[in-house]
Every structure is written in structure tokens, then in C-alpha cells.
Amino acid sequence: MAITSANQLELLQTAEAVAREKMIDPGLVVEAMEESLARAAKSRYGAEMDIRVSIDRKTGKATFTRVRTVVDEEELENYQAEMTVETAKQYMADPQIGDTFVEEVPPVELGRIAAQSAKQVILQKVREAERDRQFEEFQDRAGTIINGAVKREEYGNVIVDVGRGEAMLRRNEKIGRESYRPGDRVRCFIKDVRRETRGPQIFLSRTAPEFMAELFKMEVPEIYDGIIEIKAVARDPGSRAKIAVISHDGGIDPVGACVGMRGSRVQAVVNELQGEKIDIIPWNEDTPTFLVNALQPAEVSKVVLDEEAERIEVVVPDEQLSLAIGRRGQNVRLASQLTGLDIDIMTESEESERRQKEFEQRTKLFMETLDLDEFFAQLLVSEGFTNLEEVAYVEIDELLVIDGVDEDTANELQTRAREFLEAQARKAMERAQELGVQQNLIDFEGLTPQMIEALAEDGVLSLEDFATCADWELAGGWTTVDGQRVKDDGLLEKFDVDLEEAQNMVMTARILLGWVDPAELEAAEEEDGEDAATEEEV
Incomplete structure (x- = not known):
């Protein structure tokens, strides 16, 4: 099959038809035709030749050309597609390496095999273009x-x-x-x-939380318009779900808008989700308040939030425990997903028992360390004293408010507490020195003898050892393993050293050792501050 004037326009008509059928750019089909014709021409003239075909987008005329590139003599490998500068002088004036010489060659006649090969190339290119179009279309959706x-x-x-x-x-x-x-x-x-x-x-x-959010957006015009915002969704697909919403218009009730007249809006979503029960909850910036809402229909007596551990403790009336937990833990699990916090639920009687146990432990501590009778120790605990440090170093006026405590008694209490703490400190330091702790770590400001003992027991014996510690190794932290939050115990965690304090101590140690230049550190902090300010402006 030769490409004559009779079928030149037919090429363009074929390209248009294929492009229209597959809904792709006609130019891509023409490019596929050019590649297929070039491949057929190479089988005729030689596979090593660089044969290119150009089809005129208006007339359909196909032009066959041979391209040769000028290369350095040492790099010449393909004599059919490359030539040296000396050879190029026969065809070009002042040839340079990288120049190309293009000459037209006669069109080829496509035999049956070449025509079949050309068809396969065109089909492959069309399929690729169709896939690209589908990907771009659905990626946007x-x-x-x-x-x-x-x-x-x-x-x-x-x-x-x-x-x-x-x-x-x-x-x-x-x-x-x-x-x-x-x-x-x-x-x-x-x-x-x-x-x-x-x-x-x-x-x-159909189980993704986003599916429910999108369904509500379709059913509730206020969500679509941005007046009501969906802040969080938690689902147990096909069984139960919780969705937290907030209104940016004080005159519109977000829960009522999502429920609709006689429940029409929420019922439409429920029907689509095979009868999944949906609790619509008002979102609140205050985490404990939001959690109380999320645990509906159960009533909550008390909430204690541990932000660092991302855990929250909830106390409910004894008769509300099963309702708060839900069947197979469903209610508390959904509330946990909605708030992003681990939730511990206990009854009022369990909480009372725990508080009583803590009261007894603190009472015993003061009785044993300060040589007090049970009644006096209970008075200290009742006034909010939890440890010896508070008794030893608190302002004396805070001890005088306790019934039966005069100035002499208060001074005696503080003396006993300080003597006990000093004895503990001496014992801790002696133990640390037995373990081989070095003087530069003992002299480091911010570490108590008990802290030095804890470090020495873990093999941290010098300031150099201390400077190599990570902040989380000292203060502890949380990591996620297989979707579960796991506690990492810190060497100084029991001394209430937080991450920021640990980071500052480690950095100070590195500066003292000369590992870090304070000037460079200050410059880096200023640069970070400027970057943060720029991001806020943007």
C-alpha cells in the first residue's frame, strides 16, 4: 500500500474518526501514524537508519526524511545515523558537533506485514492516550x-x-x-x-468515612454552601456512625440542619448506608466538652485530659457504664476515632476506690518519712500535699492554714522533710559514684542526685554520654506500632522532665562540650523564626 494523493486525506479522516470515538486529541493519533510509518520505513531502508515521518495536518501528505547527526570521530558508532565533521562538510557549510543533516527519501510501500505492524503501533498509541485521559479525568474526581x-x-x-x-x-x-x-x-x-x-x-x-461526609454534603445545602462544616466522621460500616458538625452561622443549628424536617435529610443518608444508625454531634473546640458530646447517649460525670499522652479519662455513673462502652465497645471506639484520643472509661465507684487508694498511699508516705501519726498525715493529704518536696519548700503560710499547725510545728515539718530529702540525695549520689559517674556530669546544672543515679544505672556516666542522648530517651514519649500507641519510658520521666526541658539540657551539654557553636545555633533559630513568620504571612 503506497501513500498516494488518493489516500493522503484519508489518513486525516481516519485520525479524526478514531480520536472522536475514543475522545482523545486527534494530534495524538496522527503522531501514532507518523511513528508507525517511520517503523515501516526502517524495515525497508534499514533498522539502523534514523527515518522520521511528518504528516501535514492540513493536506495529509506524509514526508519521509533521513536524519544524520554530526558527532566526534571517536564517538562514531552508527554510520547510517551519524557522521563525522569531515563527512558532513560534503553536505553542510561549517558543520558543528550536534548538528543534524536532514534529507528527504522516497515514500515506502507498505506490504501486508508492514501495514499490520503499523496498525498495531497506532492501536497501542491510542490505548495509551485513552488510558492517560481516563487517569487524568478520574484523578480529578x-x-x-x-x-x-x-x-x-x-x-x-x-x-x-x-x-x-x-x-x-x-x-x-x-x-x-x-x-x-x-x-x-x-x-x-x-x-x-x-x-x-x-x-x-x-x-x-462504601465504607470510607468520607463517603458519609459526601452524602451529607449532597443532602444538606448548608454543608455544600460552607455554612455548616463537618469536622470529623467515625464509622462502624453498616452498624453505627458518629459525625461531628459545627455551624459558622450563629442562627443555624448544625444538628437540626443535618437531621432535617422530620429527619428527612439524615434518613436519606441512612437509607443509602443500609440502615446505619447515625449520631450527629455538635463539635466543640474544648476537647473534654466535645468528648462528652461524642459519648452520647451516655452521661459523663467527669473528664480528665492528658494532652501529652493523647489520652483521656472519663468517669461515668455506675449504671451508665454499659451504655458508654456500647455493644462490643462500639460507642467508646467511635468516640475515640472521632476525637483522635485514647479513652479510658471507669465508673464513679472505681474512681472513688482509686482516689481512696492514692489518699492512703500519700498518708503512709508522710507517716513513714515525717514520723507523723495517721490523723496529722491525713490532714496534709487533705490540704493537697502530694509529696515531700511540696512540704519541704512550700511557703510556710500554706502550712499554717492547716488546723492545729502553728509556726513551730510548720518549721518542724519542713525541717524533717528537708533532712529526709537530703539523706536521700546523699544516698543517691553515693550510689551513682559507686557506678562510676564522672564529675563533669555531677557538676552539670539541672540534674539532681536522684536524676544522676537514674542516668548512671542506665550507663550514662559522663557529660559526653548525656550529650548523645535524645530528648525522648530522657523524657519518654509515645510511638505508634501497628496502629497502637506504645509508651516509651524515659530515664528522667519519673522526675517530671518534659520533652522541651530534656531538649534544652541536652543542647546545653553539647554547647559545654564544644560540639555546638552557640552563635550558629542562634542564627539557625532566627532563620527558623523568619521562615515561620513568612509561612504565616502567606
């Missing part, structure tokens, strides 16, 4: 809801026709025991779009 028709089911995974492609709803992304038949309409959330060798892979979900 990731995070939205899409409607499709079920095509088939493979090993529990549902293949869904989404118009210009196919998507997969995996069995673990279906709600409960949902089953579909070919032709059924299904509404899903586009969870992920990936570019893979076999084409774009579109993964759908």
Missing part, C-alpha cells in the same frame, strides 16, 4: 461520589461501569453483606486512582 452500573463480580469484588472506564469495589469496601447483580445501580466514593501498566485503576468504597 478522586474524593467525590460517583454513580455506576454493576458489570460483574469477581471473587467478591464488584466491577462497576463508571462511564468511560471500569472501577473496582473491593469486598472489604462493601457495607456488611451487600450483594449486587449485573445491571444494579450503585453509588460509591472514589477512594483512590492509580496509574498502572494495564491502565488506570479506580478503587471505590
Whole structure:
């Protein structure tokens, strides 16, 4: 088949038809034709030649050219596609390395095999272009809801026709025991779009929390308009869910707007989610208040928040315990997902028992260390004293407010407390010196004898050893392992040393040892401050 004037326009017409059918750029089809013709020409003229084909976008005329590149004589490898500067002088004036010489060659006639090869190249290019178009289209739609028709089911995974492609709803992304038949309409959330060798892979979900949020956005105009904002969603797909909302308009109740007249809006979402029960909760910036709301319908008596550990302790009436926990722990689990905190729930009787135990332990501490009777020790605990340091170094006026305590008694209490603490400090220092602690660590400001003893027991014997410690090794912290938060105990954690304090001590040690230049450190901190200020302005 020769490319004559009779079929030149036919090339363009074919390209237009294919592009229109596949909804891709006609230019991509023409480029595929050019590549296929060039490949056919190489089989005719020689595979080592650099043959290129250009099709005129208006007339359809195909021009075949041979390209040769000027290279250094030592680098000449392919005589058919490269030539030296000396050879190039026969064709060009003042040739330079890197220049190209282009000459037109006669068009080729496509035999049956060459024509079949050209067709395969065009089809491959068209498929690639179609895949790229699908990927770009669905990538932009990731995070939205899409409607499709079920095509088939493979090993529990549902293949869904989404118009210009196919998507997969995996069995673990279906709600409960949902089953579909070919032709059924299904509404899903586009969870992920990936570019893979076999084409774009579109993964759908009906269990994602975002699916519920998008459904509410469709049903509640105030959410779509941004008047009401969904702050958090937690789901146990097909069973129960909690959604936290806040209104940016004081005149609109966010919970009432989401519920709708006679529950019409929330019921539409419930029906789509196979009867999943939904608790709509008002969001609050105050974490304890928000948690009280999140644990509805259970009542909460008391909340204690540990921000550093990201844990929260909740006290509920004894009769509310099962309601707060929920069936198989569902209620507290959803509340934990909604707030992003680990929640410990205890009853009022359990909390009372714990407080009584702490009271007894502190009473015993004061009785043994200060040589007090039980009644006097209980008085100290009742006034809020929890340890010997508080008794030893508190302002004396705070001891005088205790019934039966005069100035002499207060001074005697502080003397006993200080003597006991000093004895403990001497004992701790002696133990640390036995372990081989060096003087430069003993002299380091900020470390008590008990801290030095704890460091020595772990092998930290010098200021150099101390300077190599990480802040979390000293203060402790939390890490996530397999989705569970795990506590890392710090060497100085029991002495109430926090991360910031630990970081400052380690940096001070490094400066004293000359490992860090204070001027460079100050300059780096100023630069970080300027960067932070710039980000805030942006």
C-alpha cells in the first residue's frame, strides 16, 4: 500500500474518526501514524537508519526524511545515523558537533506485514492516550461520589461501569453483606486512582468515612454552601456512625440542619448506608466538652485530659457504664476515632476506690518519712500535699492554714522533710559514684542526685554520654506500632522532665562540650523564626 494523493486525506479522516470515538486529541493519533510509518520505513531502508515521518495536518501528505547527526570521530558508532565533521562538510557549510543533516527519501510501500505492524503501533498509541485521559479525568474526581452500573463480580469484588472506564469495589469496601447483580445501580466514593501498566485503576468504597461526609454534603445545602462544616466522621460500616458538625452561622443549628424536617435529610443518608444508625454531634473546640458530646447517649460525670499522652479519662455513673462502652465497645471506639484520643472509661465507684487508694498511699508516705501519726498525715493529704518536696519548700503560710499547725510545728515539718530529702540525695549520689559517674556530669546544672543515679544505672556516666542522648530517651514519649500507641519510658520521666526541658539540657551539654557553636545555633533559630513568620504571612 503506497501513500498516494488518493489516500493522503484519508489518513486525516481516519485520525479524526478514531480520536472522536475514543475522545482523545486527534494530534495524538496522527503522531501514532507518523511513528508507525517511520517503523515501516526502517524495515525497508534499514533498522539502523534514523527515518522520521511528518504528516501535514492540513493536506495529509506524509514526508519521509533521513536524519544524520554530526558527532566526534571517536564517538562514531552508527554510520547510517551519524557522521563525522569531515563527512558532513560534503553536505553542510561549517558543520558543528550536534548538528543534524536532514534529507528527504522516497515514500515506502507498505506490504501486508508492514501495514499490520503499523496498525498495531497506532492501536497501542491510542490505548495509551485513552488510558492517560481516563487517569487524568478520574484523578480529578478522586474524593467525590460517583454513580455506576454493576458489570460483574469477581471473587467478591464488584466491577462497576463508571462511564468511560471500569472501577473496582473491593469486598472489604462493601457495607456488611451487600450483594449486587449485573445491571444494579450503585453509588460509591472514589477512594483512590492509580496509574498502572494495564491502565488506570479506580478503587471505590462504601465504607470510607468520607463517603458519609459526601452524602451529607449532597443532602444538606448548608454543608455544600460552607455554612455548616463537618469536622470529623467515625464509622462502624453498616452498624453505627458518629459525625461531628459545627455551624459558622450563629442562627443555624448544625444538628437540626443535618437531621432535617422530620429527619428527612439524615434518613436519606441512612437509607443509602443500609440502615446505619447515625449520631450527629455538635463539635466543640474544648476537647473534654466535645468528648462528652461524642459519648452520647451516655452521661459523663467527669473528664480528665492528658494532652501529652493523647489520652483521656472519663468517669461515668455506675449504671451508665454499659451504655458508654456500647455493644462490643462500639460507642467508646467511635468516640475515640472521632476525637483522635485514647479513652479510658471507669465508673464513679472505681474512681472513688482509686482516689481512696492514692489518699492512703500519700498518708503512709508522710507517716513513714515525717514520723507523723495517721490523723496529722491525713490532714496534709487533705490540704493537697502530694509529696515531700511540696512540704519541704512550700511557703510556710500554706502550712499554717492547716488546723492545729502553728509556726513551730510548720518549721518542724519542713525541717524533717528537708533532712529526709537530703539523706536521700546523699544516698543517691553515693550510689551513682559507686557506678562510676564522672564529675563533669555531677557538676552539670539541672540534674539532681536522684536524676544522676537514674542516668548512671542506665550507663550514662559522663557529660559526653548525656550529650548523645535524645530528648525522648530522657523524657519518654509515645510511638505508634501497628496502629497502637506504645509508651516509651524515659530515664528522667519519673522526675517530671518534659520533652522541651530534656531538649534544652541536652543542647546545653553539647554547647559545654564544644560540639555546638552557640552563635550558629542562634542564627539557625532566627532563620527558623523568619521562615515561620513568612509561612504565616502567606
